Amino acid sequence: MSKATAYDSLVERQHDIALIGSTQAVLGWDQETQMPAGAIATRSAQLGQLTRIAHSMQTDPALGELIERAASDTTNPDHSCNITYWQRDWERATRLPEDLAVALTEASSVAMAAWQQARESDSFEDFAPHLETLVTLKRREAEAMGWPADGEAWDGLSDAFDPGMTAASVSAVFAPLRSALVELRAAVADQPPVDTTCLNELPDARQNRAVQALMSRMGFDFDSGVMATSTHPFCTNLGHGDVRMTMRKDEESLLTALGSSMHECGHALYEQGLPADFAGQPRGAYNGLSVHESQSRLWENHVGRSQAFWQWYTDEISCEFGLSGLDAESLYRAVNRTEAGLIRVEADQATYDLHIMVRFELERALLNGDLAPQDLPDAWNAQYRDYLGITPDSNATGCLQDIHWSMGAMGYFPTYTLGNLYAAQFFDAAKRALPSLDADIGSGNFTPLLDWLRREIHSHGRLYDPGALCERVTGAPLSAEPMLAHLRRLHDVT
């Protein structure tokens, strides 16, 4: 068999593995958007079965041999990119015992449903045993993956979300960022409160229509995608030609729907912009969760909360909802008001990353065994007092607010903050490259920005690692300065 044939066979096997993953994504989408509560045991068994099948495909010794043989042919950079990631997947899969892989899939499927109910009834004690099971399993997973000698359990998990990310590297970024954000909050604390009543009481059905129109305008292809609603908004790729997102609706304010939709649409545009020729391969996949988040944050915050956007969108919603007397500048101020709140997904740009820091510290402690799962509510509330100066009035608005841990996603939260930093730095580069960007946004023309993102970021898939991509696109390594400069401008703080 020639080297080219080894690579081709490898592509075929990896395609089969990716296809199982895409079927699991359909099951996950259905579970979040339509599945009745009584189906949870069946759904968990379905997901567990597919995990078992995929795991046996992923750990087939013949696959390992193919990867080795294909790796010796590194002249094609697209192939190299794929082989590098497949090699990494192979190592992770062979390190993960099959029973643990199945247990993790089944436990998180059950825990997600339990979390949803526990959040609705504000009963942490109903979720606690599931959290305990998950922490035990995730700790076992981290041990199977291993971590650097000077590292900790968290590092054994975080690598899967953003290669190379460790608790130490995150802490190094978070410590100074925290000081700067606390300083910023102090500086804006005395500014007068912003009136946001103009955005309230817009009816449900018309929110849907307004949001769909905006998503189309942003460039979302509804022939290859779907938008629905769910408790916790998300975006998922169900395979080539099928990108789905959900929005979270709040009948009292258009802002919740708008912010969550532009955010998820940013994710969706990234997925729809990945190179179709490499669909289902690393070369055609998103470049880690931080870069993924940069795309959602760029649209949500740098487009959707800009003065230019509101100059255009104020007329749009005035017309859509038959409102008169709306003022673009007031709306721009309203959508950018900053106030420490309890809910991460509703947090403004100046406080959001403090929410992330709470979660990062707590999941480290859970995994290290420094925090017992049943003590999570107290620890959570103490951190909110320390970092944000407020105390949750319930677990539903406290430690039960996020779906992530119930999904087994631990070692994940910091990618949100890294995504915020990338977003600011990418958007600065876009402004330099597109002198008319502000005017384009101000007339509801998002095509030049989307074209730039597709060319500079989406089309590359995983060809460059996130750090290298950042230098290539922006001319500099990742830094917190662009985001801090953006926040200071936004709040008139020098």
Next chain:
Amino acid sequence: MSKATAYDSLVERQHDIALIGSTQAVLGWDQETQMPAGAIATRSAQLGQLTRIAHSMQTDPALGELIERAASDTTNPDHSCNITYWQRDWERATRLPEDLAVALTEASSVAMAAWQQARESDSFEDFAPHLETLVTLKRREAEAMGWPADGEAWDGLSDAFDPGMTAASVSAVFAPLRSALVELRAAVADQPPVDTTCLNELPDARQNRAVQALMSRMGFDFDSGVMATSTHPFCTNLGHGDVRMTMRKDEESLLTALGSSMHECGHALYEQGLPADFAGQPRGAYNGLSVHESQSRLWENHVGRSQAFWQWYTDEISCEFGLSGLDAESLYRAVNRTEAGLIRVEADQATYDLHIMVRFELERALLNGDLAPQDLPDAWNAQYRDYLGITPDSNATGCLQDIHWSMGAMGYFPTYTLGNLYAAQFFDAAKRALPSLDADIGSGNFTPLLDWLRREIHSHGRLYDPGALCERVTGAPLSAEPMLAHLRRLHDVT
């Protein structure tokens, strides 16, 4: 290994096979209700992969050995029931070449999407090549399955839907039934036309609410089920605790939504009433498609079109829609008016089975090679002239109206008519067993009827074959007389 162990191992393997099937059902549900058009190639590949996996599980020689060993222990009737059907499945699976199984799954997934578009744009030529592929593949399937020496290709397919059903046995029932139905139509032809305007122009959103309320009242468990909308209404079991149905909405008439919903809910109540202890096993599965259809028809026609039902429901909808002056007797007459129409799913009870006869004759001819797929529209239209006295004005309202053939479901249509016959005969038995049935329905109390159906029919799964079940429940073999008597009563024909 003891005999008991062989049976237990068999149960475990069959559970895994059924679980793959339930995952395919989720993919199918999503395809019909949410999937964007651009995802069809991916979806087809996902379904094909699972068919391949299931087929290799179904044809594993070790499974065949387990069945043989378990079959020698026939003391437990529940086990016997399972083993009989698993034996049959095993034979079908080992006769079906894997490449043909995969080709059928993939071709029907693509053809379903093509059918949907062809129907929308009324372009038979866009569907014709898919139909040709399917007929070729189904003919190959029939050949692989084999048929009786005095039979034909159709018999090789129909057995999968209703064991033992052949073209000859169906023809024997259909010929006299056709004469009786034609006679009935002649007898009612001179009756004055019925005014149905009272049911028109009810808005979309409120239809949904009214229908959901009725489904709850009928006994549908929304904690273990979902209702959505689709072009062609259907019901599907996605695994234990997850029964889903769709309704077809027509904004101009509540009748379309009501009829299709009561029909699908009849199917859904059957699925929800199957014995949970045997979920995923033949002992806990529906008893062939004719009995399944009997449950939908019983609710749709014998409950939903009865005088008693309209005595109750007239007040319900008057209240729901704020209407006054509705008259129960007029509504009862309106929902039972008979007129030959083009659309099977909108046909009344007196003409419905003539639609089935057209399809039965044409699919026999397609499979025997007596009719070329591209000649289907002409043949279809000729049959409609012969049987129903009308000619379709387009293929969208002619041979493109049904999803079945695009799904590869050939040898299936007669189960609708057999279902109608079972429904009438079962309902007569229910009336004998429940003297207050009419009064119960007349007060919107469906619990006694549902309890009777659960006890007499649902709880048995496949323990008795359909003919034996019919004798057990009604005291007589299946006959067309109860349905003909019902239709004659309905239309005051002696």
